Amino acid sequence: MSDHESTYVPKTGIEKWLDSRLPIVRFGADYMSLPTPKNLNYWWTFGGILALCLVVQIATGIILAMHYVPNTELAFASVERIMRDVNGGDIIRYTHANGASMFFIAVYLHMLRGLYYGSYKAPREMIWIVGCVIFFLMIATAFLGYVLPWGQMSFWGAEVITNLIGAIPLVGEPILIWLRGGPAIDNATLNRFFSLHYLLPFVIAGCVVLHLWALHHAGQNNPVGILIPKDRTAKDTVPFHPYFTVKDGFAIVLFLILFAIFVFFMPNALGHADNYIPANPLQTPAHIVPEWYMLPFYAILRAIPDKFLGVVAMFSAIGVLFILPWLDTSKVRSMRYRPAMRTFFVIFVLVGIGLGWCGAQLPDSPVVPGMPSFQLADGMLNSYLWLNRLLTFYYFLFFIVLMPLVGLRETPRPIPATISEPVLPGGGDAMTSAAPASPEKKG
Amino acid sequence: MNGAPQGDAANRSGDESVAADQGDPNNKDPNRRDFIHIAAGAAAVGAGAMAAWPLVNSMNPAADTLALSTIEFDLTKVQQGQQVVIKWQGKPVFVRYRTPAEIERARADDHAGLKDPATDADRVKPGHQQYLVVLGSCTHLGCVPTFGAGDFGGWFCPCHGSHYDTSGRIRKGPAPKNLVVPTYDYVSDTRVKIG
Ligand code: HEM
Ligand code: FES
Numbered sequence: 137m138s139d140h141e142s143t144y145v146p147k148t149g150i151e152k153w154l155d156s157r158l159p160i161v162r163f164g165a166d167y168m169s170l171p172t173p174k175n176l177n178y179w180w181t182f183g184g185i186l187a188l189c190l191v192v193q194i195a196t197g198i199i200l201a202m203h204y205v206p207n208t209e210l211a212f213a214s215v216e217r218i219m220r221d222v223n224g225g226d227i228i229r230y231t232h233a234n235g236a237s238m239f240f241i242a243v244y245l246h247m248l249r250g251l252y253y254g255s256y257k258a259p260r261e262m263i264w265i266v267g268c269v270i271f272f273l274m275i276a277t278a279f280l281g282y283v284l285p286w287g288q289m290s291f292w293g294a295e296v297i298t299n300l301i302g303a304i305p306l307v308g309e310p311i312l313i314w315l316r317g318g319p320a321i322d323n324a325t326l327n328r329f330f331s332l333h334y335l336l337p338f339v340i341a342g343c344v345v346l347h348l349w350a351l352h353h354a355g356q357n358n359p360v361g362i363l364i365p366k367d368r369t370a371k372d373t374v375p376f377h378p379y380f381t382v383k384d385g386f387a388i389v390l391f392l393i394l395f396a397i398f399v400f401f402m403p404n405a406l407g408h409a410d411n412y413i414p415a416n417p418l419q420t421p422a423h424i425v426p427e428w429y430m431l432p433f434y435a436i437l438r439a440i441p442d443k444f445l446g447v448v449a450m451f452s453a454i455g456v457l458f459i460l461p462w463l464d465t466s467k468v469r470s471m472r473y474r475p476a477m478r479t480f481f482v483i484f485v486l487v488g489i490g491l492g493w494c495g496a497q498l499p500d501s502p503v504v505p506g507m508p509s510f511q512l513a514d515g516m517l518n519s520y521l522w523l524n525r526l527l528t529f530y531y532f533l534f535f536i537v538l539m540p541l542v543g544l545r546e547t548p549r550p551i552p553a554t555i556s557e558p559v560l561p562g563g564g565d566a567m568t569s570a571a572p573a574s575p576e577k578k579g
Numbered sequence: 580m581n582g583a584p585q586g587d588a589a590n591r592s593g594d595e596s597v598a599a600d601q602g603d604p605n606n607k608d609p610n611r612r613d614f615i616h617i618a619a620g621a622a623a624v625g626a627g628a629m630a631a632w633p634l635v636n637s638m639n640p641a642a643d644t645l646a647l648s649t650i651e652f653d654l655t656k657v658q659q660g661q662q663v664v665i666k667w668q669g670k671p672v673f674v675r676y677r678t679p680a681e682i683e684r685a686r687a688d689d690h691a692g693l694k695d696p697a698t699d700a701d702r703v704k705p706g707h708q709q710y711l712v713v714l715g716s717c718t719h720l721g722c723v724p725t726f727g728a729g730d731f732g733g734w735f736c737p738c739h740g741s742h743y744d745t746s747g748r749i750r751k752g753p754a755p756k757n758l759v760v761p762t763y764d765y766v767s768d769t770r771v772k773i774g
Contacts, residue, residue, distance in 0.1 A: 292738075295721045295722070296722065313640060314635075314639050315638075317641070318640045318668075318669065319640070319670065320668055320669030321669065324641065328638065417670070417671065418671045418723065420736075424738055438739055438753075442753075442755075443719060443754075443755050446753070499740055500740055
């Protein structure tokens with residue numbers, strides 16, 4: 137797919153003139169005619185959805201920035217003014233705030249897709265790694281954005297998360313002061329967080345270009361997970377347009393319906409009520425929780441009793457994704473043909489959801505209320521603390537132990553020779569000869 | 580610059596005439612042209628770092644932020660058994676007028692296998708042991724602990740469950756250190772200067 141021949145023919149004089157100077161129309165046309173595996177399912181539509189999410193965040197963000205004031209005295213009031221007085225400001229802000237959640241729903245499904253179908257394996261390691269960089273930048277951007285409205289959760293979220301850096305031995309404290317621009321979270325912090333919140337989405341956009349470049353160089357994966365041989369390109373691929381523009385478009389419409397339900401009918405369902413209380417540096421809310429999309433990582437942080445090691449574990453949970461291509465020893469990409477690994481994958485998804493659940497609970501509260509329990513080391517066995525530790529253990533076990541081990545020991549199911557074989561008798565070759573026999577054909 | 584065997588000692592030895600170096604495309608050792616590349620590259624990196632430093636340094640606390648670093652507090656504002664929270668450098672400071680029972684309890688635990696060992700006497704000024712002055716910022720991740728909760732009669736941090744005793748020492752939970760005693764002095768019997 138990398139060496140896909142250009143089929144663009146400039147027709148009008150102006151197109152010809154442009155094509156020999158800046159072949160931008162050719163670039164777009166080539167993109168639209170890219171040969172795409174014909175068996176891509178709906179899990180492949182999240183890439184397009186993610187591109188849309190980034191555009192929505194940047195567009196609404198730039199408008200918000202026209203009304204928002206990054207000053208500790210004025211920030212909260214300026215956001216309330218956006219909500220009450222700016223024309224359509226409430227919808228713009230709700231779109232931006234819920235847009236972040238939608239972005240993360242899409243990115244998690246997109247990543248799980250990659251995990252399941254082995255899209256991180258050779259020759260696609262760089263696509264995966266750039267994707268991990270984008271994911272990390274998204275977390276950073278969303279964290280910085282959440283600080284801007286300067287509510288109680290904004291302030292205390294910023295306090296707790298920046299303090300994580302203070303946990304680094306020796307250099308932690310100076311870095312922390314440098315990062316905050318003072319001894320505590322204050323105006324200097326809010327100002328720079330705004331500046332960086334504006335910047336990072338454009339860095340993400342740059343990474344998206346690299347992500348797509350790598351994608352089109354290595355070629356798309358597909359649910360069967362095999363590389364499409366050169367001589368099968370004609371049979372096993374279809375042009376991106378109109379086949380996948382339509383499929384992606386349909387998925388985008390469904391996604392926008394979900395998005396609209398949140399924005400118009402339950403705009404605060406995913407947020408925390410305490411963030412409508414102005415920030416107070418002298419009082420911590422009774423129960424601080426990050427936004428839902430950070431909860432699994434927050435849970436991993438809290439699973440470890442040591443402050444610094446907790447931080448290390450949390451960053452490793454993301455870091456381990458970067459080396460995944462070298463942890464997995466299987467020669468087979470798609471888990472469709474790896475029954476053992478598929479079971480571990482399903483458990484992994486449940487563990488991820490479980491970690492998110494634990495991240496929102498108080499560590500000391502019992503998992504099953506009323507069940508008799510006993511003290512194990514530093515907590516009751518029947519508490520979120522220990523459930524959290526169990527799930528954290530599996531999270532790392534999955535990547536560090538199961539990925540290398542299962543690949544070496546399992547017996548995968550037979551892999552089809554072509555992507556057509558599992559669905560079409562004769563592997564798609566018989567298509568033309570079979571056509572006259574189909575009754576629905578009228579001639 | 581490829582193909583030459585790497586272990587070739589003759590190629591390495593210094594005086595092998597510079598002119599010969601430049602003429603031989605198979606020579607792996609740095610020649611004068613490589614030297615210019617490396618030197619120019621190093622100079623560019625150095626210049627880049629020097630240009631970046633003021634930008635990075637500008638993010639450190641500004642002069643006016645650092646200037647706000649001392650405050651005075653009148654201790655007659657606190658009643659026995661109560662605490663006042665004041666804001667110093669953007670952070671809360673607890674000034675607690677302790678009851679004799681609290682002091683007694685703190686002293687009793689002076690050698691009770693503490694995570695961050697310190698005696699109660701170390702944490703107050705001599706002759707003023709009733710007043711405990713500590714930063715109201717949990718040494719775990721910075722939340723503000725509340726007084727009167729927790730297992731040790733002192734503070735409890737709701738964020739991740741750290742328990743502090745009546746001397747502000749960490750007794751249970753993820754926090755690694757005792758509540759920090761800031762630098763402060765008695766300017767008179769009833770006034771302290773913090774910072
Ligand atoms: C990757 C893309 C982005 C993500 C994930 C993101 C996320 C967020 C989040 C979670 C908030 C807090 C919303 C709330 O609870 O009120 C926020 C606020 C904000 N963002 Fe973004 N953002 C993105 C891009 C941008 C861009 C490009 C700009 C500006 C050019 C921007 C400007 C703002 C402003 C001014 C606020 C404060 C107003 C408010 O709280 O609604 N954002 N962002
Ligand atoms: S911040 Fe106090 S226990 Fe974590």
